[in-house]
Amino acid sequence: MFETALSVSVVLTVLGPLVAVLFVASNLVFMPQLPSERLVRGAIIGGLSVSLAGALATGGSWLLAPLPAEVEFSPWLKMGSYVVPIVFHIDALSVVFSALAALLTLLSARFSSTYLHREPGYTRYFVVLALFGTGVQLVALAGALDLFFAGWELIGLASALFIGFFKDRREPLLSAIRAFATYRACDIGFFLGLVATHELLGSTRLSALEGAGALSPLARNVLAACFLLAALGKSAQLPFSSWLPRAMEGPTPSSALFYGGISVHTGLYLLLRTHALLDVAPVVQGVGVGLGLLTALFAALVARVQTDAKSTIAFSTLAQTGLILAEIAAGFTTLALVHLVGHALLRMSQYLRAPSTLTDAHLLLGETRNHAIWWERALGDAARTRLFAASLHRFRLDEWTEAAVAWVWWSATRFSDLDARWRSRVALDREPS
Amino acid sequence: MISTLQLVLAVIIAVASSLPMLFVDHAPPARGVRLGAAVAAIVALFAPVGEIAFAALAVGLLFHARTCGSRSGAAGLALAAAMTLGAGLALALDLGAWAWVASIAALALRTGGWPLHVGTAAIAERRPGALVDLAATLPAAVFVHLHHVLPAAPELAHAAAPVAVVAGAAAAVIGGLASVSAPDLRRLWSASYSMHGGMLLAAVGAAGRGHVAAAIFVAVSFALALGGFGAMVVAIESRTGPVTLRAGGGRSTSFPRITWTFAFFAAAGIALPGTIGFAADDLLLHALWEESPLASTLMLVASALLAVGLLRGFSGAFLGSPLKVWTAGDLSMSERWLSGAVIAVLVTSGIYPMWLLESVLQVYPVGAP
Numbered sequence: 001m002f003e004t005a006l007s008v009s010v011v012l013t014v015l016g017p018l019v020a021v022l023f024v025a026s027n028l029v030f031m032p033q034l035p036s037e038r039l040v041r042g043a044i045i046g047g048l049s050v051s052l053a054g055a056l057a058t059g060g061s062w063l064l065a066p067l068p069a070e071v072e073f074s075p076w077l078k079m080g081s082y083v084v085p086i087v088f089h090i091d092a093l094s095v096v097f098s099a100l101a102a103l104l105t106l107l108s109a110r111f112s113s114t115y116l117h118r119e120p121g122y123t124r125y126f127v128v129l130a131l132f133g134t135g136v137q138l139v140a141l142a143g144a145l146d147l148f149f150a151g152w153e154l155i156g157l158a159s160a161l162f163i164g165f166f167k168d169r170r171e172p173l174l175s176a177i178r179a180f181a182t183y184r185a186c187d188i189g190f191f192l193g194l195v196a197t198h199e200l201l202g203s204t205r206l207s208a209l210e211g212a213g214a215l216s217p218l219a220r221n222v223l224a225a226c227f228l229l230a231a232l233g234k235s236a237q238l239p240f241s242s243w244l245p246r247a248m249e250g251p252t253p254s255s256a257l258f259y260g261g262i263s264v265h266t267g268l269y270l271l272l273r274t275h276a277l278l279d280v281a282p283v284v285q286g287v288g289v290g291l292g293l294l295t296a297l298f299a300a301l302v303a304r305v306q307t308d309a310k311s312t313i314a315f316s317t318l319a320q321t322g323l324i325l326a327e328i329a330a331g332f333t334t335l336a337l338v339h340l341v342g343h344a345l346l347r348m349s350q351y352l353r354a355p356s357t358l359t360d361a362h363l364l365l366g367e368t369r370n371h372a373i374w375w376e377r378a379l380g381d382a383a384r385t386r387l388f389a390a391s392l393h394r395f396r397l398d399e400w401t402e403a404a405v406a407w408v409w410w411s412a413t414r415f416s417d418l419d420a421r422w423r424s425r426v427a428l429d430r431e432p433s
Numbered sequence: 434m435i436s437t438l439q440l441v442l443a444v445i446i447a448v449a450s451s452l453p454m455l456f457v458d459h460a461p462p463a464r465g466v467r468l469g470a471a472v473a474a475i476v477a478l479f480a481p482v483g484e485i486a487f488a489a490l491a492v493g494l495l496f497h498a499r500t501c502g503s504r505s506g507a508a509g510l511a512l513a514a515a516m517t518l519g520a521g522l523a524l525a526l527d528l529g530a531w532a533w534v535a536s537i538a539a540l541a542l543r544t545g546g547w548p549l550h551v552g553t554a555a556i557a558e559r560r561p562g563a564l565v566d567l568a569a570t571l572p573a574a575v576f577v578h579l580h581h582v583l584p585a586a587p588e589l590a591h592a593a594a595p596v597a598v599v600a601g602a603a604a605a606v607i608g609g610l611a612s613v614s615a616p617d618l619r620r621l622w623s624a625s626y627s628m629h630g631g632m633l634l635a636a637v638g639a640a641g642r643g644h645v646a647a648a649i650f651v652a653v654s655f656a657l658a659l660g661g662f663g664a665m666v667v668a669i670e671s672r673t674g675p676v677t678l679r680a681g682g683g684r685s686t687s688f689p690r691i692t693w694t695f696a697f698f699a700a701a702g703i704a705l706p707g708t709i710g711f712a713a714d715d716l717l718l719h720a721l722w723e724e725s726p727l728a729s730t731l732m733l734v735a736s737a738l739l740a741v742g743l744l745r746g747f748s749g750a751f752l753g754s755p756l757k758v759w760t761a762g763d764l765s766m767s768e769r770w771l772s773g774a775v776i777a778v779l780v781t782s783g784i785y786p787m788w789l790l791e792s793v794l795q796v797y798p799v800g801a802p
Contacts, residue, residue, distance in 0.1 A: 018707075029690065029773050077712065077786055079646060079794060084715065124693075135706075146715060150706035157700065160744065167685065167752035180744050184737035191733055195722045408738075412614040419611065423551050428504035429559070 003071075006061045010071050010088045010141060013054030013098060017105075017133030020047025024127055037122050041113045044126040048106040048133050055102040055137070059095040066092070070143050070207075082198075089143035089206055093337060097269055098140035100341055101262050104348055105133045108257040111352060115253055121165060125251065132158035132257075139266055145194045145204040148273070152190065152266065156183040156234070159263050162254040163247045172249035179243040181405075186233020186240060190270075193226030209276040224281035227274050228288055235267030235321050238295045242394075242401045244318060248310040256351030259314060261344045264321055268340060271328045279331065288329025295322030301391045309357035313350050320347070435479060437792040438649070442572045443475050448775060449569035449656040450474075452664040453562040467566055470496035474570035483532075483581030487521030490514075490574055494543065497567050502560030509552020510567075513542035517574075520582065529585030536582045537597070540574060540637060543567060544630030544655075545623070546604040553630070557623035561670065564626060565663035568656050571633070575652040578637060579645055579797070590641030595724050597638025602721065602728040605631030605735035612742025618676035621746040622666045625702060628739045629659050635728060636717050644720035645797040646790055650713035653782070653789065654702070658710050661698035661775050665691060668768065669750065672761035678749030685751040687759040692751045694764065694772050699743045701779050703736055709782035709789075 020043045027035040062069070068091040077084040088094075109129055116122055131154055138151025160183070164176030194204055200215055200223065201208040212220055231237070236244035247259055258264065271278060271288070278285060296319045303315030320343045327336040353360060376384060390396075450471035473493030480486035491514040498510035516539035523532035538549075545553030556564050583590050608628025615621035629651075636644070636651040669691050670676060673684060685692040697705075704714040714736070721729040764772065782789055 026773075028693070029769050029776075034689065075787075077715065077790060079790060082719065138706075150711065153704070153706050153711075157705070164748065164752060167748075168683070168754040170753065173748040173752055177741065177744055177748065181737075181741045184740045188730070188733040188737060191718060192730060195718050195729060196726075198719065199722060408610075409613070412610045412738075415607065415610050416614045422548075423505075423554060426505070426551055427555060428508055429555055 009057035016050030017130035052102040087143035112253040162250040175246035189229030224284040231267035260347030260351040292326030453565040474573035483524040503555040506556035533586040546630035594641040598728040601635025602731035609735040609738030639720040647716040658701035665695035683755030712786040
């Protein structure tokens with residue numbers, strides 16, 4: 001009975017938003033008129049409410065019997081010894097992240113229903129939001145890496161679609177491509193890690209990672225490095241930080257949910273979920289601590305010289321996520337979870353208040369002031385000026401990133417030219433297409 | 434004895450073949466000839482012996498060559514038909530190894546795996562709808578290869594698998610690279626086709642070591658997701674003319690349904706979770722890893738490149754401020770129902786892939802990677 005209730009609540013949590021998406025999408029495809037705002041809002045908020053109710057019920061069930069549990073359905077793929085299970089892992093970490101994600105997604109949807117009223121793309125916004133709702137619940141509750149990856153991909157896609165939401169302007173579209181390219185490049189690490197986990201440990205269940213200690217030191221560190229790479233991309237840690245400030249092109253409620261609340265933390269959540277592997281990979285732990293602290297320092301310096309509210313909050317977010325990464329890599333997982341939840345709540349509220357920043361500043365301070373901190377004053381004028389200039393240029397991270405990926409573009413165009421030449425030489429068609 | 438897998442693949446071929454026939458096309462070639470290609474593929478699927486199956490596939494390829502609208506394309510397809518006949522002949526003469534080589538060459542020619550993509554690229558640029566036809570009948574060609582050629586040349590298929598998977602993955606990377614810099618929608622379609630061609634070759638190569646399910650899933654995803662993508666290219670071009678990706682197109686305002694159906698098919702082709710593409714990628718990457726981790730890594734790079742190319746293409750064709758207002762209508766009701774049916778198959782097979790996998794396992798019980 002208890003197990004059935006737990007299974008039902010997990011299914012509702014994950015599928016609630018997806019059913020809403022399918023309902024709106026079928027309206028979109030088959031009905032002669034495009035669906036009204038009211039219908040879209042009702043369906044999506046309904047689906048997200050079901051998801052929240054399911055998440056709370058799952059959390060409640062876990063509180064009644066606070067032991068890690070697995071809810072398993074018939075396998076997604078089964079072929080001899082190769083099995084991809086549909087399994088959800090219920091423990092303190094997953095119920096907290098699931099409830100947090102469901103709550104913030106629903107709040108964001110409610111906020112957006114007014115914020116985006118009569119905005120072109122209203123339906124698109126809500127469909128993508130619900131798709132994100134399903135993706136994030138898959139990530140939160142997944143008990144196997146395949147399921148985790150499915151949710152992970154949905155989050156990445158939703159993020160790119162939100163960044164490019166204001167589709168009439170060129171900048172948001174370019175920013176969306178940049179973020180998506182970063183995600184996909186780093187996801188190579190995730191999928192390699194997933195496949196290697198299956199081959200080395202015999203299963204992609206998260207519980208299988210407990211056996212990582214039996215692997216050779218090289219195998220453990222390489223496997224952990226794959227997941228670290230994926231986490232660095234999704235959580236915008238150095239050297240993949242440059243997409244985050246550009247992601248602010250999207251609507252404020254989606255920025256709040258993605259880059260303040262949940263999406264930016266999913267990389268860190270991945271590391272929390274796979275910490276059994278990280279714990280036995282000391283080299284990767286060291287790299288994680290180093291990159292986390294470096295990101296925190298970089299972002300803290302840059303945040304202080306930003307001239308708009310959303311960029312300041314974006315870099316502040318980076319600084320905190322850097323610290324959380326360092327905490328996870330150093331083994332302080334409980335502290336990291338508390339830090340993550342607190343940070344997500346604070347940052348989401350800050351993003352949602354961002355359009356009123358000036359009013360808030362005047363109300364709170366009477367005037368906006370420049371705060372120089374003690375070590376900045378101690379630096380001396382020349383050093384302080386240099387640091388200011390470097391921070392203002394974001395330590396040229398964008399230029400470095402662009403130089404690093406320029407060869408991909410160069411080789412693509414060069415290859416296209418060569419290919420066109422080769423095809424024109426052997427083509428039998430006389431007239432151009 | 435007809436297997437469930439054959440019936441399932443026949444239905445998939447029928448659905449995928451109807452995509453280009455029902456969609457509006459600027460220069461629709463004779464429907465009878467296109468129908469002939471689909472019927473030939475289904476005959477090949479149910480043929481009791483390899484010789485008949487290959488003969489039917491060759492006839493189908495000649496039908497495709499007749500309607501492809503390009504001399505280079507027709508020459509490539511005629512060559513593929515000759516290879517296919519050669520494979521049948523080799524089977525008849527008990528020359529299994531030659532049958533394997535000829536069948537792989539025919540598959541490479543029809544799927545446009547680099548550097549054998551000259552014909553398919555020319556078709557994509559001249560008559561994109563004809564390439565959708567070709568994609569639709571692909572599951573039959575893959576099934577015939579698995580069913581008739583692999584048992585005839587098991588040693589060669591086993592020995593060549595590591596080379597075939599790396600070659601396929603490398604071809605996929607080149608297709609992915611081409612997609613990133615595609616200047617217009619037709620070249621993006623051509624590059625996507627070529628990338629998936631490399632993917633299919635890798636899958637068919639891995640099938641030589643028992644990973645048959647991956648090859649079937651990749652072929653079905655090829656026919657439905659990639660075919661749907663091609664049909665959307667046809668749909669938008671028939672309404673607005675050729676689509677360049679350099680300037681923002683802004684077509685989503687006039688064609689919201691085409692825009693989002695296009696996006697769905699494009700995403701399904703790059704393994705959107707919840708579609709059969711995701712299951713196909715999962716099976717393929719596990720299979721490739723067993724044969725060559727390098728091939729697995731290359732395939733992931735190719736997929737990432739294609740994903741970026743497709744998002745860039747989607748933005749360039751549909752998003753941005755509208756260049757003009759088009760008066761042509763959005764998807765017609767018949768196009769919507771057909772797209773809806775294909776989407777339903779893609780999603781059902783993505784969420785519950787076991788229905789297809791079970792039918793594969795009935796025929797190939799030892800197919801586990």
